[in-house]
Amino acid sequence: MSQAIVTPDATRQRAIGQIVLLAAGVLVLVLVSASSVILVNQARKDNAWVVHTVEVENQISTLLLQIRRAESAARGYLLTSDPQFLTEHEYARATILPDVDKLTRLAGDNSVQIENSRQLRAPVEARLAEFAKAIDFVKRNDIPGGIAMLRQPGASDSVQRINEVATAMRTEEDRLFALRTATADHTQLLASVVTVAGSALVIALAGISMVLVRRSARARDQAEMLLRHNNLNLEATVDDRTAELREANNEIQRFAYIVSHDLRSPLVNIMGFTSELEELRHDIFRRIATLSREEVAASALPLVPGAIEPALEGQDKQLSQDFAEALGFIKSSIAKMDRLITAILNLTREGRREFEPVRIDTRELIEGIVATVAHQAAEAQAQIRIEPLPDIVSDRLALEQIFSNLIDNALKYVRPGMPCDIAIRGRTKLGFAIFEIADNGRGIDPKDHMRIFDLFRRAGAQDRPGQGIGLAHVRALVRRLGGTISLQSALNQGSTFTLTLPIAWSASNRNKDT
Amino acid sequence: MSKPVTIIMIEDDEGHARLIERNIRRSGVNNDIIPFTNGTDAINYLFGEDGSGVAHKGEALLILLDLNLPDTTGIEILRRVKQNQHLKCAPVVVLTTTDDSQEIKRCYEFGCNVYITKPVNYESFANAIRQLGLFFSVIQVPPAAA
Secondary structure (H helix, E strand, O other): OOOOOOOHHHHHHHHHHHHHHHHHHHHHHHHHHHHHHHHHHHHHHHHHHHHHHHHHHHHHHHHHHHHHHHHHHHHHHHHHOOHHHHHHHHHHHHHHHHHHHHHHHHHHHOHHHHHHHHHHHHHHHHHHHHHHHHHHHHHOOOHHHHHHHHHOHHHHHHHHHHHHHHHHHHHHHHHHHHHHHHHHHHHHHHHHHHHHHHHHHHHHHHHHHHHHHHHHHHHHHHHHHHHHHHHHHHHHHHHHHHHHHHHHHHHHHHHHHHHHHHHHHHHHHHHHHHHHHHHHHHHHHHHHHHHHHHHOOOOOOOOOOOOOOOOOOHHHHHHHHHHHHHHHHHHHHHHHHHHHHHHHHHHHHHHHOOOOEEEEOHHHHHHHHHHHOHHHHHHOOOEEEEOOOOOEEEEHHHHHHHHHHHHHHHHHOOOOOOOOEEEEEEEEEOOEEEEEEEEOOOOOOHHHOOHHHOOOOOOOOOOOOOOOOHHHHHHHHHHHOOOEEEEEEOOOOOEEEEEEEEOEOOOOHHHOOO | OOOOOEEEEEOOOHHHHHHHHHHHHHOOOOOOEEEEOOHHHHHHHHHOOOOOOHHHOOOOEEEEEOOEOOOOEHHHHHHHHHHOOOOOOOOEEEEEOOOOHHHHHHHHHOOOOEEEEOOOOHHHHHHHHHHHHHHHHHOOOOOOOO
């Protein structure tokens, strides 16, 4: 496999990179938005200041205009004595001082202007006083006095002073205007720069993200393809192996079947001819008895006709007994061998039986088994406790054999002088039902734990009848049901057999070709 | 009864053959027993050179058949016998060590008349064979159909 396999490290790095990128994008967006808001606010403030400057200038102009109006009206009045001019003068005059106040108020933000506006007030008031004096002259019909009054050098002083201050204020405001305009421009420029730069950054980040996303999508597609490929491969491999295993298993089954079958054939002969020998033995010893009796002609004991075992004496009797003993051993050995072969045959036959999954009420099933061993249980003074058990889908007959063998064993191998206590527990875990058959019996030495599941192997004192088939059978059945069996035990500490079976076993591929 | 029944015994194990013969004789059956120790010889005898079995037309046969033969299976012989028009009426007694229910079913499906398992327990074996001998002495075997 030459493709670049995506290592977990690289994947993690990429994931971290993407997170960092996203975070950076969000951060930039937030920054751009915040600074935009701040800058826009700043610009508004700056503009307000510019407007303010213009207002101040405007106010200065208004003030000067009003002073001029007052002056020209006063002059008009001096020349013509027309009361209309007087009215106009009074009107203009009335606005001058509030205008000065307004100007002072407006210019209140700037110490220079405060000073200027304060300076303005005195000459304006002086000028107004001059106007009043001049008009007073007219009212007293002393027009030339009034004209002279207005022409007094003192008068032009205040006018000049007003002009000077106004010019100074204008100059200051012009300076401020220039400054504030520049600031406003600067702020706006900054705002646009920030916006443009932020947008550019966001676009760049988005671009990088897209590239990364595309790259990771491609990597994912590749990984997916690889995975699919591997899955297919794996399935094929598993199928192959399963087929091989099944083939091997079938071969073993056939082998066991044929072997046990063919072993039986000579056994029939051995047994048959042994029985024939037994017949012959009868005949031979009957003849020996007859012959020896004929030799001892005057026999005291008459031959009982039809007697199966004619009376023999001394050496002959010994011979006959030896003969019978030898035949007895042969026959019992043959019987034992036949039982073993039958066991193998049954095992292979069990291996070929088709299992049928049905829903099983486990408790009911075990109660049934317990009922059938009630007699043995009473003999062993056994107490069998059935705790709540999960129901499963499995083969009923197989399950019955498994539990009945295990319970049988628990009842069989009790600890002497101790009432037997058997507990059957159950629970479920990840689709498997776990059953425990725990006893307080004689226990099994840990070195025998593997052995006892083998055919014809037994552990501990051989003081109970048995062939060593039960557990081998149990293990074969459990395996066929897709489960496992394990054992925790120590000598004199009781044994716990743990059975793990799928909760919903289906007659899967294991059954297909058996 | 024109001709006495001939017993054809197809059994590869000579010991078994001897035991069977002995027990048949013990039950008082004195018919001819023709033993074969392999399938090929038995087939040659039964079906003749041309494989038609015409040689045994009109003979009364009883076949004792073991299923495990070295060269062919007893099932095959059973099938051929039951398909042959001259031999199909001959009763076939299958005598074998297999007590597999599938195998037994198959034999009956192919037309076997009696199926006997050879038990290792000699007493019951001997008994079974003697019963079979008694059975031979009372059954009517039809002469193979023309």
